[in-house]
Amino acid sequence: MLGNFIYYNPTKLYFGTEVEKNLSDALKNFGKRVLLVYGGGSIKNNGIYDTVTKVLKETDKEIIELSGVMPNPTLTKLLEGIKVAKDNDVDLILAVGGGSTIDYSKGVAAGAWYDGNAWENFWVKQNEPAADQKVIPVGSVLTLAGTGSEMNGGSVITDEEHKLKLGKVFGERLIPKFAILNPEYTFSLPQNQMVAGIFDIMSHLMEQYFSGDDDSTTDYIIEGIMRSVIASSRVAVKDPHNYEARSNIMWCATWALNTLLKMGKKGDWMVHMIAHTIGAFTHATHGMALSAISGAYYRFIMKFGQHRFARFAKVVWEIPSDGKTESELAIAGIEALENWIKEIGAASNVSTLGVTSDMIDEIAEATILGGGYKQITIDDIKEILKNSLK
């Protein structure tokens, strides 16, 4: 816990099956005009749309609908939402969906009352809304566990024309005011979406864990949540309607990226950075892009943070250290990770996502550089991507 930091996260989390009661309670604190944001319409088939609109009507809200938010929300779609929110002067944005829908809703919330180019200001220049700029409150009904967007300020938007996928982490004004978390709402997801979400959680945990080598409470909490995700994933892939497993996964997702686990940590977000570029080039599912490169990425940086990788093997994967050198133990941990990726059915190479060897240079050059145990170069990314091909 070395270092100075501020932790503040006022999202009210309503967890469990009592959605109508919870949503009704949450809506009390907001005005009449609600922008209902959702994706491709699956919520109309599984009954979630009906439940949400029923509660909105019962609580006397006026509904303005904004649908068609895509898995990697685009700049064009963002501009459409900004116009709708402003034209209708909405009091609350209610995102019903997964991370893309919530990320998008934050973008609309920040941009609606900004006079100027919101993309340029918030995503390219990474500014915050000025203190005197109005920001629309956001709440969510979550249907997919993974991104953690329900309890943080993150918002990833893709400029499709320039193949630029940029994340912005907004400050406290844009952290959602509430989230309705019903594990049953994730039951109807296709298996590959569930698995992608599970790997997204694991990646958030690893990207915070694999940095630093001090003795920090944060790392011990991360290890606990990793162990829980792994245990529950093994149940959920065989029995997707297992409430206990799906509820653990949902709770892990929220806590993996709500800023608690970055307290006192530097982090190494290169797996997300490379996966974002892969996403911009191929429209690959985010979690699958992460899993496809993680084995190669961690093998590449392992020697720069070997001690932590050995701890990962021992604590998270329960690999006995007897007789192994630290390096052997560290490699065994990454092998356990790679085996788990295959076991749960996540992508284990980028070829299956549509990445070909002739795309590697372009993807590497378009990736935002960073690192943790090692500062990553464009050449490093090329090597990692080559090692991620089938």
Place this chain on the structure above:
Amino acid sequence: MLGNFIYYNPTKLYFGTEVEKNLSDALKNFGKRVLLVYGGGSIKNNGIYDTVTKVLKETDKEIIELSGVMPNPTLTKLLEGIKVAKDNDVDLILAVGGGSTIDYSKGVAAGAWYDGNAWENFWVKQNEPAADQKVIPVGSVLTLAGTGSEMNGGSVITDEEHKLKLGKVFGERLIPKFAILNPEYTFSLPQNQMVAGIFDIMSHLMEQYFSGDDDSTTDYIIEGIMRSVIASSRVAVKDPHNYEARSNIMWCATWALNTLLKMGKKGDWMVHMIAHTIGAFTHATHGMALSAISGAYYRFIMKFGQHRFARFAKVVWEIPSDGKTESELAIAGIEALENWIKEIGAASNVSTLGVTSDMIDEIAEATILGGGYKQITIDDIKEILKNSLK
């Protein structure tokens, strides 16, 4: 994570050494009249009083002082504080101290504008302040890590005349608005106070962990925080000025009891209940009363939750399970706990706290009953206390 629950905790935590900057920022959100609450005056010797009053003056606050809050805050003292807060119509209560000072401040904050007997209403009848009753916001500058009072609604007050020590867990209106957490502020504590705080943390973790036998993310997080407390305690008892260890301990204390770790859990708070009664009879330091009975308590209930105790041994204490029966492993875990209690210098029996065998019946009969794996009776408490004598 079975079960429905709501998590909401808006305390802003300012962690680290930049106290002046942090306190100045935190005070911006509150009015001019600040009730400065503290204990016996040690903050005047270690410079903390000077720092806090300097910031209060710089931010143009009017200071009303209320000192002399004792380790187990009394009803008489509570009534004094309620009068001072009301007479001065304060805008904020700033508690500078440990759990007793913060617990006390919440009591004053709830009681100041309650027309009637605050003790009877909040502690005896366990009511909440009515929605239209004014409640004074509380903030804190923490000088002792252990109770977690800085990020929860808990407030323990002792009716000294009737030897009645009662806890009240207030709802969200009385959760502190902010907490200034500087690990260095805990450096000047006497060693036994530090150790008592460490055991209080461990007890909060165990009292939530030893209930249920489902697969819950909460238990995995608890295990992580237990491992961190144990590791840091071993450094801190030898080197109390080790910033890394003390900062981990401070962070663990906050998260051990800020409601996160009760999500989806029933809990078993009997160790606290028995320790509260011991405290009312002997004025023993809270954390020492907890450690003095924990070995005997957990040995007593072990057979009713053996599977969880075996997991405790394996995950938290890293005891190899090879060749052991579940029962042997479970006992080995409790032995490890008992050894650690001695290792860090916490009380390992109640005799050293002034409890004698002729007090046992009276203590047992005054204890509020509850339980987890086993519903505890008065006779059970007598047996546990007998086993806790030297």
